[in-house]
Amino acid sequence: MATARRAVAVLAAVLVAAFTPTAAQAGTDDASTTGDIGIMAAHKSPFGCGKTFYANNWSPGHNPSGAIDWQSYGDDAVGGETVRATASGTATFSTTLSADVGILAYGNYVTITHGDGTKTRYAHLATMVRGAGQSMTVAQGTAIGTVGGTGGDYAPHLHYEQITAGGALDTSPTVEGVTVSLGQKKAVTSTNNCGGNPYSPAEVCGGGFSVIDQKGLTGGTVYLLYNSGNSDNCVVTLKSTNLGAATAVSAFLEPQGGTRTTDSGSYTYYAGPVKRSAPGVCVKWGGSVGSSTYTSPFEHCD
Structure with a gap:
């Protein structure tokens, strides 16, 4: 699993260029997390879809x-x-x-x-x-x-x-x-505002991270990402409904033998990124959109 995990992450690090979020949107967060925030993306047209x-x-x-x-x-x-x-x-x-x-x-x-x-x-x-x-x-x-x-x-x-x-x-x-x-x-x-969440998990987590697991929720998806360069893990939950409206969403990450870090609040597009280093140990991860939740077993052991 570790070899496959690293291979996926290394390939994605070459293909994905993203920027790390910098400022939290209103919500109830852990001090260590950020929630919905402004992050850079490739520029689209300044007009609506199809214009x-x-x-x-x-x-x-x-x-x-x-x-x-x-x-x-x-x-x-x-x-x-x-x-x-x-x-x-x-x-x-x-x-x-x-x-x-x-x-x-x-x-x-x-x-x-x-x-x-x-x-x-x-x-x-x-x-x-x-x-x-x-x-x-x-x-x-x-x-x-x-x-x-x-x-x-x-x-x-x-x-x-x-x-x-x-x-x-x-x-x-x-x-x-x-x-x-x-x-x-x-x-x-224009392909701007054509529907769907405008953010990707790699954009939210930042450069070097790639998706290694995911779980669909009612109203969104929770993703686990990994950075082979520093052995960091990252969890983000992206909404697929009620986009642009502040609703309950969360993301968490727990290295085996360590404490759990959670980001939860009323967010317009996503919760997270929740990042933890977990070299040599398994991680438990998950999140929620409204009442729909997911908690993994301890897995993806480095």
Whole structure:
């Protein structure tokens, strides 16, 4: 079992790139756990499932250079379209109706800080779901506003930026796996908000972890993951129902001969990650969604 376990984990470590969560969502947790939080994911389109719009990286003449203007495509008008987070994080809502952000007039705009310190910005919004100066935790696909032309005499469009952790603008941003470099204009179809939990167990646990076991629950699935690099185990319970609503969910992990660590609370998407090192011993793991629970025997002995 140990050999097979390590082989699976090593292969997944090569294939999976993920970021470790950094901030807990409201809930009742152990101090050692985190619950639902903003973590980085590959960027999707800022629009709803199946929507197709032009991503236009104007060059020259766009300010700042490298930002994308999302514009109407065919008979699909972008004006008034719901704008959604392209990746999870913490959204901050702002209004600048004059050119007081550098030399830019963003109008109503939202800045989302992602789990790895990168940011995205969504500007010229007609409406926002929160008032200026407020913030909220968002998942990939969360609605943050609607497309407009605020901040100047603009035709309705969405001004969109991807910003590195160092503060530089990415001049060749990628959404839906499509890179739009300077001077390019591409039609991009959204897979954002197409249903299902926007998180994966590997994203929640972080880089180097791979799924080695799982158990279906009514309303979700509890996963056991393993990191061959440091012999750490990780448990996360992902919801499949009541997504986006805070409901009871939990995850736990117990090395044989040691204490149990549990994360439980009212979460919108998942409980965990619960991480424990257990070199040379078996682990008991499990979790719950509502009244549906699972507890394993001691198994997966390293």
